[in-house]
Amino acid sequence: MWGLDRESKKPLYQQIADHIERRISFGEFPPGSLLPSERKLAEQIGVNRSTVVQAFAELRSLGIIESRSGSGTRVSQFKWGASPKHTPNWNRYAQGGSFLPNLPFLRRIREALSQDPSLVDFASGELAADLAPTSEISEIMSSHQYASYLGYDNPQGYIPLRQALVRYLAEYRGLQATESSILITSGSQQSLFLITQCLLSPGDAVAIEDPSYYYSLPMFQSAGLRIFRLPVDQDGMRLEEIRGLYKKHRIKMIFTNPNFQNPTGTLLADERRHQLLQTASELGLPIIEDDPYSLTDYEGLPRMPLKSIDTSGSVIYIGSFSKIAASGLRIGWMVAPNSVVLRLADARQQMDFGLSVIPQQVAAQFLESDFFEPHLSRLRTNLMYKRDLLIEALRKELPGEIQFHIPKGGHHLWCKLSEPVNDAKLLEAAIRNGVVFVPGSVYGSDAGFVRFTFARAKSECIGQGIAGFARALHSLRN
Amino acid sequence: MWGLDRESKKPLYQQIADHIERRISFGEFPPGSLLPSERKLAEQIGVNRSTVVQAFAELRSLGIIESRSGSGTRVSQFKWGASPKHTPNWNRYAQGGSFLPNLPFLRRIREALSQDPSLVDFASGELAADLAPTSEISEIMSSHQYASYLGYDNPQGYIPLRQALVRYLAEYRGLQATESSILITSGSQQSLFLITQCLLSPGDAVAIEDPSYYYSLPMFQSAGLRIFRLPVDQDGMRLEEIRGLYKKHRIKMIFTNPNFQNPTGTLLADERRHQLLQTASELGLPIIEDDPYSLTDYEGLPRMPLKSIDTSGSVIYIGSFSKIAASGLRIGWMVAPNSVVLRLADARQQMDFGLSVIPQQVAAQFLESDFFEPHLSRLRTNLMYKRDLLIEALRKELPGEIQFHIPKGGHHLWCKLSEPVNDAKLLEAAIRNGVVFVPGSVYGSDAGFVRFTFARAKSECIGQGIAGFARALHSLRN
Ligand SMILES: Cc1ncc(COP(=O)(O)O)c(C=O)c1O
Ligand SMILES: Cc1ncc(COP(=O)(O)O)c(C=O)c1O
Numbered sequence: 001m002w003g004l005d006r007e008s009k010k011p012l013y014q015q016i017a018d019h020i021e022r023r024i025s026f027g028e029f030p031p032g033s034l035l036p037s038e039r040k041l042a043e044q045i046g047v048n049r050s051t052v053v054q055a056f057a058e059l060r061s062l063g064i065i066e067s068r069s070g071s072g073t074r075v076s077q078f079k080w081g082a083s084p085k086h087t088p089n090w091n092r093y094a095q096g097g098s099f100l101p102n103l104p105f106l107r108r109i110r111e112a113l114s115q116d117p118s119l120v121d122f123a124s125g126e127l128a129a130d131l132a133p134t135s136e137i138s139e140i141m142s143s144h145q146y147a148s149y150l151g152y153d154n155p156q157g158y159i160p161l162r163q164a165l166v167r168y169l170a171e172y173r174g175l176q177a178t179e180s181s182i183l184i185t186s187g188s189q190q191s192l193f194l195i196t197q198c199l200l201s202p203g204d205a206v207a208i209e210d211p212s213y214y215y216s217l218p219m220f221q222s223a224g225l226r227i228f229r230l231p232v233d234q235d236g237m238r239l240e241e242i243r244g245l246y247k248k249h250r251i252k253m254i255f256t257n258p259n260f261q262n263p264t265g266t267l268l269a270d271e272r273r274h275q276l277l278q279t280a281s282e283l284g285l286p287i288i289e290d291d292p293y294s295l296t297d298y299e300g301l302p303r304m305p306l307k308s309i310d311t312s313g314s315v316i317y318i319g320s321f322s323k324i325a326a327s328g329l330r331i332g333w334m335v336a337p338n339s340v341v342l343r344l345a346d347a348r349q350q351m352d353f354g355l356s357v358i359p360q361q362v363a364a365q366f367l368e369s370d371f372f373e374p375h376l377s378r379l380r381t382n383l384m385y386k387r388d389l390l391i392e393a394l395r396k397e398l399p400g401e402i403q404f405h406i407p408k409g410g411h412h413l414w415c416k417l418s419e420p421v422n423d424a425k426l427l428e429a430a431i432r433n434g435v436v437f438v439p440g441s442v443y444g445s446d447a448g449f450v451r452f453t454f455a456r457a458k459s460e461c462i463g464q465g466i467a468g469f470a471r472a473l474h475s476l477r478n
Numbered sequence: 479m480w481g482l483d484r485e486s487k488k489p490l491y492q493q494i495a496d497h498i499e500r501r502i503s504f505g506e507f508p509p510g511s512l513l514p515s516e517r518k519l520a521e522q523i524g525v526n527r528s529t530v531v532q533a534f535a536e537l538r539s540l541g542i543i544e545s546r547s548g549s550g551t552r553v554s555q556f557k558w559g560a561s562p563k564h565t566p567n568w569n570r571y572a573q574g575g576s577f578l579p580n581l582p583f584l585r586r587i588r589e590a591l592s593q594d595p596s597l598v599d600f601a602s603g604e605l606a607a608d609l610a611p612t613s614e615i616s617e618i619m620s621s622h623q624y625a626s627y628l629g630y631d632n633p634q635g636y637i638p639l640r641q642a643l644v645r646y647l648a649e650y651r652g653l654q655a656t657e658s659s660i661l662i663t664s665g666s667q668q669s670l671f672l673i674t675q676c677l678l679s680p681g682d683a684v685a686i687e688d689p690s691y692y693y694s695l696p697m698f699q700s701a702g703l704r705i706f707r708l709p710v711d712q713d714g715m716r717l718e719e720i721r722g723l724y725k726k727h728r729i730k731m732i733f734t735n736p737n738f739q740n741p742t743g744t745l746l747a748d749e750r751r752h753q754l755l756q757t758a759s760e761l762g763l764p765i766i767e768d769d770p771y772s773l774t775d776y777e778g779l780p781r782m783p784l785k786s787i788d789t790s791g792s793v794i795y796i797g798s799f800s801k802i803a804a805s806g807l808r809i810g811w812m813v814a815p816n817s818v819v820l821r822l823a824d825a826r827q828q829m830d831f832g833l834s835v836i837p838q839q840v841a842a843q844f845l846e847s848d849f850f851e852p853h854l855s856r857l858r859t860n861l862m863y864k865r866d867l868l869i870e871a872l873r874k875e876l877p878g879e880i881q882f883h884i885p886k887g888g889h890h891l892w893c894k895l896s897e898p899v900n901d902a903k904l905l906e907a908a909i910r911n912g913v914v915f916v917p918g919s920v921y922g923s924d925a926g927f928v929r930f931t932f933a934r935a936k937s938e939c940i941g942q943g944i945a946g947f948a949r950a951l952h953s954l955r956n
């Protein structure tokens with residue numbers, strides 16, 4: 001017997017719509033026949049009438065049923081009638097699967113940007129065209145021979161790139177890695193995806209920072225993980241609750257972004273680093289260290305990873321070129337115990353057969369070229385310049401209305417509005433005023449927080465963008 | 479209360495090992511303490527003693543327990559002792575998740591090839607170096623400017639590549655597509671992954687061909703799909719059972735590779751194409767048409783896709799450059815209803831943030847270049863040549879011992895051994911004799927079938943490879 005599943009992620013009205021469609025397709029209600037009234041169905045099923053109204057609206061929009069005022073709701077002739085042609089119900093398929101869609105705010109921002117590319121973009125977490133090493137990469141591509149074999153790549157990634165990364169990790173990140181402990185992935189994103197899908201099981205508990213980039217990723221929910229949060233203050237993630245979470249919920253991993261955290265820009269303080277590793281090793285608890293921003297330290301200070309002081313093998317380290325070179329290369333890497341690397345390489349092979357060798361060759365050559373070091377120092381200077389432009393504009397346009405700590409690296413400025421307004425309204429007003437940002441709630445914070453990414457916008461547009469944001473904010477206050 | 483889950487995919491011994499480890503970590507058995515005997519535990523849990531023996535072996539290999547003959551089994555001092563350092567149990571994590579590992583035969587083949595690259599490779603389904611347009615791609619890369627913006631790409635893929643594909647699909651595949659109906663993916667593989675993960679739900683039933691490439695992909699099982707099979711004969715997939723499967727199991731999709739099918743090399747006969755579409759449209763049943771091989775028709779005949787005669791919108795079409803240009807480009811595409819494309823683009827964004835723009839630019843330029851058409855005709859001639867070398871070698875080395883139909887396109891020759899031998903033994907004997915192939919059982923057939931891929935091996939090695947295979951086969955007969 002069919003019944004509603006009130007635990008399911010699928011909304012009730014959708015379950016009812018599915019159920020009715022199934023009954024129609026099984027022939028219970030032939031084409032043209034009258035369906036029970038909304039009230040009657042609501043009673044039968046034990047839901048509010050409004051839920052059935054919604055279910056009927058869904059079925060109507062799919063052309064499965066038709067309502068005429070006064071004569072009730074009937075099964076469409078067109079869809080289920082004598083004509084034997086049925087298009088599959090693609091909309092229904094598109095809603096299937098256990099993989100959740102992106103957050104509505106993120107989809108809205110993407111849509112707004114694609115409709116109006118002239119928006120000042122404080123939302124996309126990536127480098128502006130003038131910060132990416134585009135001409136260097138162009139030069140590398142035109143001056144090298146790419147006559148190597150273009151077959152399926154090694155499951156762990158292109159070997160010369162892994163070799164270049166071994167040298168890079170030793171020189172820049174204080175890490176001793178070997179080729180076989182590295183897995184090349186499509187950005188850090190794919191590393192995170194592989195870890196959440198293949199090392200954890202539905203029902204497992206994990207801890208993330210609060211606020212956190214990971215909060216914006218439905219992949220954690222899609223994998224069926226239970227998410228617990230550790231608050232971030234000026235010194236990064238607070239650690240007090242880890243033991244409690246471990247005892248009570250048996251958390252299986254901690255995800256952290258200790259250097260210039262997305263979205264807060266904070267650095268995890270040194271004592272906390274040692275304490276975190278100590279706790280992890282006492283509990284045998286893995287730490288996933290996601291470290292895309294550390295080389296952007298504006299003063300060029302070496303911000304070493306947790307992994308470089310991890311003596312108990314607790315840390316999986318993730319890096320990426322996205323935030324220091326070009327997100328369009330889609331090159332990230334993971335340093336992990338070999339059993340983990342082999343398992344994830346095998347899984348990734350099934351998902352997409354690995355990365356194209358071409359961007360891996362380009363990345364390896366860029367890393368080993370004389371372009372790399374000068375690019376990094378130029379990048380740091382320019383990022384700091386953009387940060388300062390943003391801060392100047394905020395101080396000018398919104399004095400006393402917005403608070404922030406000044407980040408020493410990274411792409412993002414995390415702001416608190418002195419008087420919170422509704423997130424959705426603020427985003428829509430901003431779009432009307434020519435600018436996009438990411439509402440803090442996307443990262444799990446309360447209303448009234450805003451993430452401005454300063455890396456992406458053109459320098460000459462930052463002032464104008466913040467002026468637009470200020471107009472938007474003020475329009476909601478009046 | 480803990481109990482065994484006999485429905486779980488996790489083996490019983492593993493469940494028991496996990497359970498014991500948990501009890502140890504909760505302090506139930508402190509370091510150095512004696513565990514109950516295997517016999518006693520087996521009784522308590524209600525399993526055979528051998529299962530507990532296996533669980534103990536697992537825990538011993540992880541260093542969690544130690545056995546000394548005569549004095550029973552104890553919790554290790556080292557692992558759980560006074561020293562507070564615990565490395566996370568990475569092996570346990572590597573066994574987690576619902577994503578299943580690749581088939582053992584495929585892992586064995588990959589391992590053998592990486593240990594000994596001189597093996598004659600009749601296993602990898604891809605083009606040999608001399609068949610790929612390597613020099614053309616090199617020339618394209620060095621002669622074009624890649625000074626475009628290297629940011630995160632459009633979620634559906636690089637727009638100029640989608641535009642080039644619209645023209646390609648019209649000219650080569652008889653398909654009217656628009657930019658917005660195309661999703662660029664990491665080969666056909668990622669298209670298949672997205673479909674199985676995001677359009678279908680665990681428990682859904684699907685039909686595939688028998689034998690079939692899809693049978694070799696654990697992703698179908700990982701997604702929790704129930705798989706039903708439709709036998710393939712000389713004219714491709716047989717259709718008689720579709721209605722029955724639909725009635726009985728409510729199959730939700732049919733996956734087919736109608737042109738030069740992997741592994742059998744067959745073409746779906748024309749009447750069957752019409753019949754399949756007719757049935758699909760009567761049932762409102764989606765067809766996933768995976769079409770990587772059609773342009774390899776050795777006589778250059780246009781082998782049009784199902785999708786080109788699909789008037790009811792039943793077909794999602796998947797194409798790829800892997801089998802006609804270079805698998806290392808990792809460029810595939812899907813033509814699907816817009817709601818499906820948007821849904822899958824959104825999901826893919828979460829998994830890996832899309833493909834690098836660089837190989838997409840290369841692919842677009844190659845497709846629109848004067849290189850493309852001459853490459854294709856050279857490819858066809860060379861593939862036919864390699865096919866003929868393979869057939870000649872088989873006739874010489876194994877007269878009367880092996881049967882096959884001669885394929886008119888594609889990469890593969892599907893063979894039946896007149897007297898079947900054990901698959902695993904044959905593969906090991908072949909490796910010892912310097913050659914790899916794929917046992918037919920990987921594709922779901924009974925023992926005694928073999929897939930030889932002739933596209934991958936060097937022409938001058940094909941004879942020697944088959945001689946090695948013949949020695950292997952004969953060694954098992956004596
Ligand atoms: C903390 C963090 N991790 C991972 C990513 C994903 O980046 P990519 O996959 O391009 O390396 C981002 C991007 O915003 C990020 O901020
Ligand atoms: C029928 C079929 N589909 C899909 C694939 C995956 O190829 P790719 O992802 O390289 O396009 C293969 C490769 O062997 C295949 O034979």
